Amino acid sequence: MEDxxxxxxxxxxxxxxxxxxxxxxxxxxxxxVTTSLINGxxxxxxxxxxLLFSNIIVSSVKGIVPRKIRIPIYIVIIATFVTIVxxxxxxxxxxxxxxxxxxxxxxxVNCIILGRAEAFASKNSLGKSTIDALGMGVGFTIVxxxxxxxxxxxxxxxxxxHYLFGPEFEPVLLMILPPGAFILIxxxxxxxxxxxxxxxQKIFLKFKEKKLITTENPE
Amino acid sequence: MELxxxxxxxxxxxxxxxxxxxxxxxxxxxxxVSKKMSSAVGMGFAVIFVMTLASIVTWxxxxxxxxxxxxxxxxxxxxxxxxxLTFLRTIAFILVIASLVQFIEMxxxxxxxxxxxxxxxxxxxxxTxxxxxxxxxxxxEGNPSIGIEGKFTFIQSVVQGFSAGVGFLxxxxxxxxLREKLELKEIPESLKGxxxxxxxxxxxxxxxxxxxxLTL
Numbered sequence: 001m002e003d004x005x006x007x008x009x010x011x012x013x014x015x016x017x018x019x020x021x022x023x024x025x026x027x028x029x030x031x032x033v034t035t036s037l038i039n040g041x042x043x044x045x046x047x048x049x050x051l052l053f054s055n056i057i058v059s060s061v062k063g064i065v066p067r068k069i070r071i072p073i074y075i076v077i078i079a080t081f082v083t084i085v086x087x088x089x090x091x092x093x094x095x096x097x098x099x100x101x102x103x104x105x106x107x108x109v110n111c112i113i114l115g116r117a118e119a120f121a122s123k124n125s126l127g128k129s130t131i132d133a134l135g136m137g138v139g140f141t142i143v144x145x146x147x148x149x150x151x152x153x154x155x156x157x158x159x160x161x162h163y164l165f166g167p168e169f170e171p172v173l174l175m176i177l178p179p180g181a182f183i184l185i186x187x188x189x190x191x192x193x194x195x196x197x198x199x200x201q202k203i204f205l206k207f208k209e210k211k212l213i214t215t216e217n218p219e
Numbered sequence: 220m221e222l223x224x225x226x227x228x229x230x231x232x233x234x235x236x237x238x239x240x241x242x243x244x245x246x247x248x249x250x251x252v253s254k255k256m257s258s259a260v261g262m263g264f265a266v267i268f269v270m271t272l273a274s275i276v277t278w279x280x281x282x283x284x285x286x287x288x289x290x291x292x293x294x295x296x297x298x299x300x301x302x303x304l305t306f307l308r309t310i311a312f313i314l315v316i317a318s319l320v321q322f323i324e325m326x327x328x329x330x331x332x333x334x335x336x337x338x339x340x341x342x343x344x345x346x347t348x349x350x351x352x353x354x355x356x357x358x359x360e361g362n363p364s365i366g367i368e369g370k371f372t373f374i375q376s377v378v379q380g381f382s383a384g385v386g387f388l389x390x391x392x393x394x395x396x397l398r399e400k401l402e403l404k405e406i407p408e409s410l411k412g413x414x415x416x417x418x419x420x421x422x423x424x425x426x427x428x429x430x431x432x433l434t435l
Contacts, residue, residue, distance in 0.1 A: 024250055024413065028349040032243035072317055075346075079310040087306060102356045105309040109347045111247055177428065178241055182421030186414045194409035 006131050013135025020143045020185075021192050025111040029103045030144055031181040037160055040148025041141065042096045046089065046104065048137025050081045051113050052130065058121040059129035065122075074117045075108070082108040112136060143188075150184060151175045225378045227365055227435045232382035235433055236364075238350050239390040240424040245350035249394065249420070250413060252341070254402075259395035260388070262341045267384030269345045270354050273319055274380025277312045277355040278373055285311060286359075286370070312355045320346045354383045394420060 019025045029047065034040040057077050065073050086104050089097040097104065107113070116136055121129040152158055155175030157165050174180045238244045245266070252262045283291050285308060290301035324342045328335045345351060358376040361367045371379060397419050406415050 025247070027246040027250070028243050031246065071346075072314070075313055075317055076310065079313050083306060083309050086309065102353060102360065105312075105356055106244075106349050106352060108309055108313050109349050109352050111347055114347055174425070177424075178243065179421040179424035179428065181243070182417050182424055186410070186417030186421060189417065190407075190410040190414035193411075193414060197408055 006127065009128055009131045010135035010138075013132065013137070013139040014142065015139070017136075018139040018143065019112045019115075019136050020140060021189060023112075023115070025115055026140055027185070029106065029110060030140075030147060031178075031185060033100050033103050034144055034147035034151055034181065035176050036099075036152040036156070036158075037145060037148040038096070039099050040144035040146075042089075042093070043100055043103065043107075044137070044141025044144040046085045046100075047107050047110055047112070048134070048141055049085055050078060050107050050110075051116060051137045051140075052133040053081045054078045054113055054117055055121040055129040055133035056126065058117045059124065059126045062122045070122065071114075071118070074114060074122075078113050078117065079108045112140060147181070147184060147188075151180060155180060221374075224365070224367075225375065228362075228371075228375055228378050229382040229385075230433075230435065231362070231365060232379050233386035233389065234427065234430045236362075237386045237390065237427055237430075238353065238383045239387055240420065240427045241431075242353065243349075244353040245348055245387050248341075248344060248348060249391065250416065251344075253391055253395040253398055253416070256392065256395045256399060258341075259391040261337055262344075263384075263388030263391045265341045266345060266348065266350065266387050267381065269316075269320060269323065269342070270351055270380045270384040270387075271377060272323070272380075273316050273351050273355055274358055274376045275373075276315050276319060278358055278371075278376040280311055280315055281305075281308060281359055281370070282373075308356070308359065312352055316351055316355070317346050350383065350387055354380050357383075390423070393423060397423075 013019070015022075017023060020027065020030050026047070029043050033043045054074070054077055058074055061073075082105060085107065086097075089100075089104060116133060120132050124132070149159065152160075153164060154172045155177075157163055157169045157171045172180070175184070232238065236242060239246065239249055248262055248266075253259050282289050285304040287293075287301045287303040287305075290304070292304075293299055293301035296302070320342055324335075327342075358379060359370040361369050361371065367375070394416070398416055401415055401419070410418070
């Protein structure tokens with residue numbers, strides 16, 4: 001039973017409570033760095049690292065932290081891990097560090113991390129907080145990888161640096177530029193809405209078949 | 220010459236490298252607050268205020284404590300050289316911003332209750348606004364497109380902080396005006412609300428791309 005509960009905490013971060021598409025958190029880095037798949041993946045993993053360890057520490061100290069000053073304390077914890085990530089990246093993957101630019105230190109104000117620390121890790125057990133962080137991080141990374149892949153393929157004609165199409169392919173330059181990111185995320189959110197509306201309509205029709213509802217219009 | 224550079228910084232921060240539409244900073248309040256013009260304007264002014272003050276204080280902290288070439292810590296060390304503490308900028312800046320916002324909120328609450336009622340609820344949100352920490356970091360990164368290689372000077376930082384806030388305010392006013400109008404239009408069900416707001420922002424971003432050809 002405990003296992004099933006933990007798995008649920010993980011899986012919710014992927015779709016139902018995906019930080020970007022359902023909670024609208026973490027949009028700044030999601031749109032800014034996804035000019036290629038590798039950049040999106042790098043940012044996703046870095047943010048997941050910070051989210052995971054911040055959740056662990058915040059959950060471990062939740063009994064000792066006074067409520068009034070909890071937000072500054074969480075911020076210091078998160079900022080410490082962001083600095084660790086910055087230094088690791090600068091030392092071991094300098095090309096990625098240069099590509100991500102100021103968005104690496106900006107992970108500290110990524111609403112997902114402070115949001116999960118405040119809303120979940122400060123009120124739940126260590127095990128649950130760890131799984132929650134992993135789920136949210138993976139969900140975030142999946143969206144970033146998807147955005148990065150689409151923008152790189154359409155906007156550059158490449159994937160992971162390899163050219164996909166022949167020399168006659170004219171890439172849609174707009175996708176790599178800011179407007180492309182905005183329009184793409186708008187369309188993605190619209191698609192998810194469409195899926196959810198269809199799902200609700202199906203459930204409504206099922207109920208109607210079994211004569212559980214008699215009204216005409218679904219809510 | 221100096222004044223011309225300041226004006227260039229201002230134009231860059233407001234139009235050519237707009238914080239919201241070009242640098243993707245400040246998107247959370249962009250979506251959360253832009254449904255009504257009045258709340259957007261309130262948030263915009265609060266952001267200008269915080270960004271300018273944050274630019275000032277973070278520059279002072281970086282210049283006199285973290286950057287080894289100008290740090291005052293060199294007077295406390297035995298060899299006369301200050302330690303390179305630039306890696307602490309993330310922690311230092313976010314603590315400065317969080318404390319600053321706290322003080323501003325308390326100050327406004329005491330001195331001007333009417334202003335507090337107008338701006339007060341947005342202030343805690345501004346702490347996690349990427350744009351505030353973003354401008355503090357940009358002040359020390361320099362801007363090669365304008366010709367500033369290292370960190371900005373004090374006045375340049377203040378100008379960039381203020382102009383970035385102004386750019387943010389302009390965008391908020393534009394998008395909230397558009398969203399208020401969109402509420403009354405017929406939009407496909409799946410796109411209502413946030414998706415159409417993002418697509419609108421994308422179209423605005425295309426318009427602002429036009430500024431990128433501006434050479435000063």
